[in-house]
Amino acid sequence: MRIGWSRPGTEAVLRYVSVPVCGQLKSPGFRRPVCLSFFFLFVLGFSFAPEVKGGVLEDAARQLAQKIAAALPPYVPSVLTVQNLSTLSEAQVSSVRSALQGALRNAGFSLSPDSGSQGQIRVTLSESLAEYLWVAEVRRGESSTLLMISFAKPVGYSRADHSDGLTLRKDLVWTQDTQMIDIKFLDDTNSKRQRMAILEPTRLAVYEQSDNAWKIRNSFSVERNTPWPRDLRGELVGLYQKELKGDTLAAILPGFGCQVPLQSASDASKLGCSATGPASEIAGKPGWFLSEGPILFDTVAEHAEAKNFFTGQLAGENGWRAKVPPFYSAAFLGLNGRDPGKFLVSAGLDGHAHLYGDAAKELAAFAGWGSDLTTVLSDCDTNWRVLATGSQDWTHADTITAFGVSEQGVVAVTKPLEFPGPVVGLGPEQLPALGELKGRRQGAFAIIRNLQTGNYEAYRISLSCGG
Amino acid sequence: MLLFGPGATRGATRPHYGGTLRVEMRERVTLLDPRQWPQDSVVAAATEKLAELVFERLVTLDDNGRPRPQLAVSWEHDAEMKRWKFTLRSGVKFQDGTLCTPKEAAASLAPLFSGARQILADGSSVTIQSAAPMPDLLEELAGGRNFVFHLQGDGTLSGTGPFRLSNWPGSQADTAGALRAVFTANDDAWSGRPFVDSVEVALGVTATRQVVDLQLGRADVVTFAPDQVRRAKQAGLQTWSSAPVELLALVLDGKPEAPDPRLAKAISLSIDRAAIANVLLQRQGEAAGGLLPQWLSGYAFLFTTVTDAERAKQLRGELASAARPLRLRVEGGDETARLVAERVAVNARQAGFSVQVSGKGDAGAPGSALNAQSTAGSRLVRYKLDSIAARAELAAMVASLGLGDDSAAALKKISGNDPEQSYAAERALVEGGQVIPLVYLPETVGLGAAVRDWMPRRWGAWRLEDVWLDRAESAATGAPGPSSEAATGAKP
Numbered sequence: 025m026r027i028g029w030s031r032p033g034t035e036a037v038l039r040y041v042s043v044p045v046c047g048q049l050k051s052p053g054f055r056r057p058v059c060l061s062f063f064f065l066f067v068l069g070f071s072f073a074p075e076v077k078g079g080v081l082e083d084a085a086r087q088l089a090q091k092i093a094a095a096l097p098p099y100v101p102s103v104l105t106v107q108n109l110s111t112l113s114e115a116q117v118s119s120v121r122s123a124l125q126g127a128l129r130n131a132g133f134s135l136s137p138d139s140g141s142q143g144q145i146r147v148t149l150s151e152s153l154a155e156y157l158w159v160a161e162v163r164r165g166e167s168s169t170l171l172m173i174s175f176a177k178p179v180g181y182s183r184a185d186h187s188d189g190l191t192l193r194k195d196l197v198w199t200q201d202t203q204m205i206d207i208k209f210l211d212d213t214n215s216k217r218q219r220m221a222i223l224e225p226t227r228l229a230v231y232e233q234s235d236n237a238w239k240i241r242n243s244f245s246v247e248r249n250t251p252w253p254r255d256l257r258g259e260l261v262g263l264y265q266k267e268l269k270g271d272t273l274a275a276i277l278p279g280f281g282c283q284v285p286l287q288s289a290s291d292a293s294k295l296g297c298s299a300t301g302p303a304s305e306i307a308g309k310p311g312w313f314l315s316e317g318p319i320l321f322d323t324v325a326e327h328a329e330a331k332n333f334f335t336g337q338l339a340g341e342n343g344w345r346a347k348v349p350p351f352y353s354a355a356f357l358g359l360n361g362r363d364p365g366k367f368l369v370s371a372g373l374d375g376h377a378h379l380y381g382d383a384a385k386e387l388a389a390f391a392g393w394g395s396d397l398t399t400v401l402s403d404c405d406t407n408w409r410v411l412a413t414g415s416q417d418w419t420h421a422d423t424i425t426a427f428g429v430s431e432q433g434v435v436a437v438t439k440p441l442e443f444p445g446p447v448v449g450l451g452p453e454q455l456p457a458l459g460e461l462k463g464r465r466q467g468a469f470a471i472i473r474n475l476q477t478g479n480y481e482a483y484r485i486s487l488s489c490g491g
Numbered sequence: 492m493l494l495f496g497p498g499a500t501r502g503a504t505r506p507h508y509g510g511t512l513r514v515e516m517r518e519r520v521t522l523l524d525p526r527q528w529p530q531d532s533v534v535a536a537a538t539e540k541l542a543e544l545v546f547e548r549l550v551t552l553d554d555n556g557r558p559r560p561q562l563a564v565s566w567e568h569d570a571e572m573k574r575w576k577f578t579l580r581s582g583v584k585f586q587d588g589t590l591c592t593p594k595e596a597a598a599s600l601a602p603l604f605s606g607a608r609q610i611l612a613d614g615s616s617v618t619i620q621s622a623a624p625m626p627d628l629l630e631e632l633a634g635g636r637n638f639v640f641h642l643q644g645d646g647t648l649s650g651t652g653p654f655r656l657s658n659w660p661g662s663q664a665d666t667a668g669a670l671r672a673v674f675t676a677n678d679d680a681w682s683g684r685p686f687v688d689s690v691e692v693a694l695g696v697t698a699t700r701q702v703v704d705l706q707l708g709r710a711d712v713v714t715f716a717p718d719q720v721r722r723a724k725q726a727g728l729q730t731w732s733s734a735p736v737e738l739l740a741l742v743l744d745g746k747p748e749a750p751d752p753r754l755a756k757a758i759s760l761s762i763d764r765a766a767i768a769n770v771l772l773q774r775q776g777e778a779a780g781g782l783l784p785q786w787l788s789g790y791a792f793l794f795t796t797v798t799d800a801e802r803a804k805q806l807r808g809e810l811a812s813a814a815r816p817l818r819l820r821v822e823g824g825d826e827t828a829r830l831v832a833e834r835v836a837v838n839a840r841q842a843g844f845s846v847q848v849s850g851k852g853d854a855g856a857p858g859s860a861l862n863a864q865s866t867a868g869s870r871l872v873r874y875k876l877d878s879i880a881a882r883a884e885l886a887a888m889v890a891s892l893g894l895g896d897d898s899a900a901a902l903k904k905i906s907g908n909d910p911e912q913s914y915a916a917e918r919a920l921v922e923g924g925q926v927i928p929l930v931y932l933p934e935t936v937g938l939g940a941a942v943r944d945w946m947p948r949r950w951g952a953w954r955l956e957d958v959w960l961d962r963a964e965s966a967a968t969g970a971p972g973p974s975s976e977a978a979t980g981a982k983p
Contacts, residue, residue, distance in 0.1 A: 109785075109792060150789045153556035153879055153949070157789030157910055172790070172910040177555065201557065249582055254653075254683030254956065255506050330684060332505055352505045373507070375963075395505035413504055417943040417961075422504070446504065478554030 081116060082123040084175050088158050089127030091171045092145055096162050098132030102143030110151035111476075117149060151177070192411075192426050192438040194470070194483040198222070198238075204471050204480040205258040206449060210273065210286065222482075223258050223275050228282060230273075246297060248280050255332035259451060261313050262286070276312050278327045311339060314354055314368070325354060333373055338384070346384040349374065352395035353450070357408040357429065369410055369429065371395045377412065379429065390434050394422070396450040398468050400487060409437060411450065411468050411485060418446035424470060426487060441485070445475040453484060506944055510960035512687045513939075514712040515704060516540075519670060519695035523656065524648060525636040526602055532891050533737075536875040537694075539635065540953055544674045544690060545586075546638035546650035547682075549577050549596065549617070550629050554948060556879045558629040562591065562639055562651065563617070566629070574620040575628055581615065583681045585641040587649040593617045599640045626908060630880035653677055653685045653956035660694070667700065669693040686944075686959035702728075702937070711939035711960070712953075717775040717827050720935045729938040733951040735777055735784040735931030736876045739831055741819070742892050742926050744868035749895075752924030757806035758817075758835075759927045760799045761842035767834050768930050772827070775935065779928035782888055782917055786949070788881045790914045794921065794928075803842035816845040820870040831929060832871045871929075879950060881913040885920070894925055 096102065104125060108117045124147065125135060144163040151157055152174075160171040198207060198220070206223040210230075218233040219241065232241040258277040274283040282297035311324030312334070323344075326337040334354070338346040348354075354370035367387070368380045377390040377397065394413030401408055407428060414423040423440035424447060449471035467486040474481055518537035520529075523545065529535040549563040563577035583591040593612035600617075601610045608625075611618045619628065631637065640648040654674035664670055674690040696704070701713035705728060715723055715730065723730055741758070743750040764778035777784070780794030817839070821832045829848075836846040877887040886902045889895070898920055905912040920926060934951045941960045947953045 148792065150785070150792060152789035152881070153786055155789065155908075159790060159793065170793070170911070170914070172914065174789070174908065174910045201553065201555075251679065251681045252683050254685065256683065330678075331508060415504065417504060418506075419944060419946055 080175075081112075081120050084156070084158065084173060085120045085123035086127040088147065088160055088171070088173050089124055089131060091173065092128065092160050092162055093131040093133070095169045095171060096143050096145070096164055098128075098134075100143040100164060101134045101136050101138075102128075102145050103138060104128065104135050104145045104147065106147045106149065108149045110149045110156060112149055112156075120149065191488060192424065192441040193486050193488050194424075194441055194443070195486075196481055197469075197484050198482040199474075199479050201479050203256075204449070204482060205256060205277075206260045206275075206451060207469055207471065207482045208260040208273075208454070221260055221273055223260050223277075225252060225256050228260075228273075228275050228284070244282065244284060246275065246277070246280075246282055248297070250279075251330070253278055253330050253332050257327075257332060257449070259312060278331075279329055311337075314338075314356060323356075325351075348380055348384050348386075349378065351378070353397050355397060355399040355410070357399040357410065367429070369397060369399070371397050371412070375415075377410075388434075390427075393427075394447070396447055398450050398452055400426075400452075400468055400485075409487060410434070413447045413450060414440065416446075418448070418473070419475075421445055421475060422447040422472065424450070424485060438487070443470070443472045443483070445472045445481075447472050448480075453486075506686045506957070506959040507961060508684075508686050508688075508959070510687050510941075510962060511689045511691055512712065512942075512955060512958060512960060513710045514690060514692045514955075515669070515696040515701045515710045516692065516694050516714050517696060517698055517701070517716075520672075523659070525599070525638045525640060528636040530891075532875040532877060533873055535635075535877070536736075536951070540951075541672065541674075541692060542636070542638055543652065543952065544654040544955060545652045545656050546640055546648075547652050548632055548634075548637050548639065549579075549600075550633045552630070552633045552879065552948065556630075556950075558633060561633075562596065568628075572624040572626050572628070573622065574618065575625065576616050576618045578616045580681065583651050584679065585649040585651055586655045586677055586679075587641060587643055589641045589649065591639065591641070591651055595641055596639045599642070600637060603636055623903065627878070627880040627883040630878055631883055634878050651681065653680045653682060654690060657689075664695065665693075667693075667696070669696045680956075682956070685956040687955070690955055705937045705939060708939065711942050712945075713937045715935040715937055716825070717772045717932055717935070718830075720775050721773040723937055729940070729942075730935055731938060731945060731947070732775075732933040732935040733947065734786045734949045735933050736951050737932040737934070738779060738782060738784075738874045738876070738888075739776075739828065739929045739932065740779070740782070740872055740874065740892070740926050741835060741929060742870050742872055742894075743924065744870075745893070745895060745925055750924045751810060752922060753806055753810055755924040755927050756922075757803045757810065757842065758839055758844065760797075760806070761803035761838045761844070762835055762927070762929065763798045763838055764796045764930060765798070767831055771830055771834055772930065772932070776930040776932050779931045781921060782926070782928055783881055783884060784876075784931045787876070787879060787884065788910070788913065788917070790910060793914065794918075798838075800838075800842055807843045816847055818868050819846055819848045820868070821848065821850055822870050822872050825873070827932075828871050828873055835871070835929065876950065880908075881910070882908075882916075885913065885917055889920070892926060894920060894923075898923065 106117065106121045106124065112120070128135060142164060146161040148159045149156070150159060155174045155176055157172060157174045162169045162171060203225055204222055205225065208221050210219040210221060220231045220238060222229045222231070227246055228244040230241045230243070231238040256277070258275060261274050261276060263272050263274050263283065271286045272283040273286050274281060280297065284296070311326050314323050314325055323338055323340040325334045328335050328350070333350050333352050336348045336350045338348065348368070348370060350373045351370035352373065354368055356368055358366050366381070370378050370380070371393060372378050377393045378386055379388040379390070381387045392415055394415045397410055397412040399408055399410055409426045410429055411424050411426055416422070422443050422445065424443070425436050425440045426438040427434045428437045447470050451469055453467035453469050467484055470483045470485050472481050472483065516537055518534050520534065520538045520541055523538065523542050525542065525546070529538055547561050549561060550558050550566070551561040553559050560580070562580055562583060564580045566575060566577045568575045579591070579593050579596060585591055589595065593614070593616055596617050597610045597612035604610065607623065608619060608621045611620070619625070638650065640650050643649055653676070655677050656672070657675045658671070658673040660670035660672055670693070672692045672694065674692070676685045676688050678684050693710070698716040698719055701710065702715070702719055702723060704710040705713045706726065720730060720732070743755055768774070768776035768778050778796040780796040781788070781791045783791060785791035819832050819836060821828050832848045836848050839846045872892060874888060874891060876884055878884040882902060882905045886899060889898045889902060901919065902916050905916060921928065938945055941962050943959045943961050944957050946957055
């Protein structure tokens with residue numbers, strides 16, 4: 025299959041590889057999937073989230089201890105109390121207390137629980153909007169000294185957060201304080217490098233794992249002359265690029281697209297962007313690929329210009345066209361573990377989810393879902409599931425629930441999985457067209473905006489068996 | 492077609508486009524011109540809310556108060572923080588089509604800065620330099636009147652913001668006594684078109700009228716007075732409150748002679764701030780011992796708010812000046828400040844002071860019992876925070892409340908972001924005897940049922956460009972809003 029790729033002198037081609045799932049196709053569905061491209065193996069099971077560098081708080085504790093030591097002679101027996109007025113957790117406070125005690129003892133202090141001690145060190149862990157502020161009130165007899173240290177609240181990786189006992193599981197894989205639009209993990213089977221791509225409004229960042237930490241490998245500037253929609257959306261997909269004779273990582277944004285050869289992701293000059301993008305054209309405009317889990321279809325959807333939804337215009341190979349009502353998100357799914365691509369499920373602008381069958385015929389509508397959905401294939405029973413967000417606006421914490429879809433209706437197959445903020449992006453875990461079905465657990469990525477911290481967080485969502 | 496699930500519940504997470512957002516405010520904003528900024532901090536804060544629809548700054552702040560690019564995409568400074576260079580976002584246009592160049596940015600900011608600063612423009616950047624370090628420059632540029640604008644030939648200003656000003660009311664009020672401004676979506680905004688088509692703002696609407704309008708679905712966003720919040724919540728109205736952003740304080744007149752610090756201490760000890768916050772303001776306020784709230788400084792807990800009437804009486808006994816009646820003027824003329832002043836007077840009288848509360852126009856009137864010659868003067872002020880940087884905020888407060896040149900000079904000596912120095916300066920101000928902090932107040936707004944994605948900053952910046960309206964949902968649930976109003980037959 026050949027799809028339009030409007031960069032002058034280039035064209036992009038999806039590569040086909042026969043896989044068992046494709047072989048199961050028996051009846052023509054909504055659209056037949058054109059199957060998969062496997063030029064990468066996606067390695068699952070590695071640790072996504074390096075642990076928090078716990079030293080930040082401990083370093084600060086040592087710094088405060090130094091100030092205290094300078095203010096109070098160490099030979100004075102002292103009692104240390106720590107109170108917390110900040111958002112630090114009990115565990116973190118305990119860690120700070122231990123670090124303070126250790127640092128003060130190292131400085132020669134004799135710490136005593138006796139409130140009658142000559143010296144009193146009262147530490148308050150406080151905070152302002154952007155910083156932690158720790159205050160030590162040091163008393164010796166009648167004299168008193170006030171000491172303070174402040175340091176920025178750290179933003180960075182977080183520990184994996186497991187929701188034990190739930191069938192639907194989330195793992196925090198990445199946190200950053202700037203907007204994230206999409207995230208995908210790449211894995212080069214040749215070099216065994218583990219890489220991660222993050223799409224932001226103004227750049228495509230590629231990270232590489234080194235020494236159990238993610239380090240930025242390259243950053244590609246994504247610029248265009250016309251404004252982005254306020255609710256900017258985008259997707260990262262993998263494409264085979266015939267002209268370049270290689271595989272590319274493509275970033276598709278409203279009315280715009282960029283791609284970079286994956287093998288030369290360290291060369292910023294290789295990023296090509298255009299106002300049409302690496303997609304099939306619908307009425308002269310670029311479309312977005314629709315996926316079924318990690319499977320990239322040749323079917324694309326037209327994104328409304330300067331808005332945050334899709335018009336409902338769909339197009340595929342051989343001039344195929346269809347029209348469904350406008351939607352915020354859509355994905356293909358099969359039923360009963362068979363017939364991938366038989367149905368399309370969408371989250372419509374009307375606030376309902378819609379299930380479409382052959383020839384874009386609407387089969388059912390569901391209420392109570394949010395605007396974002398994607399589909400996954402469960403390892404447990406080989407059924408396709410729809411992951412759908414909750415139905416409140418972005419001022420509320422959100423949920424994702426897995427639903428089973430059948431001709432009889434929809435049913436929630438998991439409890440809602442809660443997040444500390446609204447889900448602003450939801451898509452397949454693997455780079456579409458780069459995934460592999462066999463032996464892989466099918467998951468999704470959810471990007472949320474944490475209402476407490478303001479940070480953007482990416483979670484890997486997976487269905488685990490047995491609850 | 493089959494329809495599954497509860498039909499009344501609609502999915503609505505992603506923003507929808509369209510509609511007019513109707514906003515009502517108590518303040519009468521008369522001009523949207525950064526060059527002619529209101530002196531009164533409360534009016535200035537209201538002006539800033541509207542100006543942010545039309546204009547943008549070099550820098551903005553995220554939810555955690557961290558500087559983020561707006562019209563500037565990056566910045567750098569020298570080691571002493573005396574010279575800052577801002578690289579501008581390319582291709583941004585003002586609403587009149589003029590390109591926003593470094594020259595335009597420098598020309599608009601230059602008159603807003605004091606003479607001690609120089610603003611220079613070159614190819615793609617703006618440089619701000621000063622003989623003194625400017626550690627808070629980013630926070631400063633991200634707030635207040637520091638907007639970038641283009642002065643058009645007819646004298647009007649054009650901005651780069653998400654809305655265009657399409658109608659400004661001048662001084663002509665409507666039949667309800669309100670001034671109405673209209674802002675329409677800027678389709679070409681570099682940051683993306685807002686979701687609503689327009690924002691209609693009624694200015695100078697009384698607090699009572701705003702509540703009624705919200706209940707009848709004639710307004711989508713209204714501003715509550717503190718004493719209305721509890722009733723609004725009981726009535727099932729949706730409300731949102733900011734972090735404490737307003738300080739109610741007593742300021743003792745510094746002329747003709749500076750007040751005795753012991754006088755301020757005695758009065759301060761007499762005041763039952765907890766009762767003011769919890770009873771009078773119905774738990775909408777927080778007792779204030781310092782000038783800056785805890786969320787801003789991180790050290791507000793070090794200031795005491797304890798009442799000690801006995802110690803207050805003792806101190807009063809030591810003061811000869813305490814025998815003179817204390818005249819307490821209420822500025823701003825609003826009911827909340829008046830109630831707080833009356834309560835302060837009651838507390839102070841219990842400690843043996845003679846306090847007379849007057850409105851703004853009462854003092855010094857011929858034949859008045861409150862003649863300034865025979866009384867010590869003080870005023871109860873409402874002060875809206877201007878910056879999220881502690882040192883800059885203290886400096887702004889000193890200037891706005893007239894707390895003296897010495898205090899201003901002391902604040903200038905604070906180097907960078909040093910909490911110990913900021914705390915020491917604030918402690919000196921509080922113990923200086925001229926200002927007595929009373930309570931911090933949040934800003935509370937009421938929201939119509941159709942309002943979605945109300946995601947303001949904690950310090951009260953509204954961000955109306957991200958708000959969208961779900962009129963169909965408000966009609967379906969029957970909640971107050973324009974659609975339900977039609978169903979009940981109420982007229983706008």
